[in-house]
Amino acid sequence: MEAPHTKHVTDKLASHFVWCPNYRKRLLIGKMATSVEQELRRIGEANSWTRGTLNVQEDQVHLVLSAPPAIAPAQIVPTLKGTTGRLVFQRFPAVKKQLGGGAFWSRLCNGGCVGGMRWIPSEKRSN
Helix, strand or coil: CCCCECCCCECCEEEEEEECEHHHCCCCCHHHHHHHHHHHHHHHHHCCCEEEEEEECCCCEEEEEECCCCCCHHHHHHHHHHHHHHHHHHHCCHHHHHCCCCCCECCCCEEEEEECCCCCCCCCCCC
């Protein structure tokens, strides 16, 4: 990913998010996986977030994206999960019964920061 920049800031920070369907059910296959992937791409483009890796697996989603520093990762995740969860229930109503009528995504999300880190020694050391 190219480092986005504004007048005063160059930002090389990206976040890696991992979340899964409720009860870790293997639901993300076929058309459902394609729908979730397309919606995640659409949300990223609509919000001008730079998407890195997107991997929709049967029981989890991995997403690496970069957003402006003013947007906290804690704001990004509910947007992604809420929008895609509603989409799944609209397009695949039978899934709600499989999950006992609850939410599509589990409450948990694992997130971490990734980025280009480079160590520059402050002084030369000689032995």
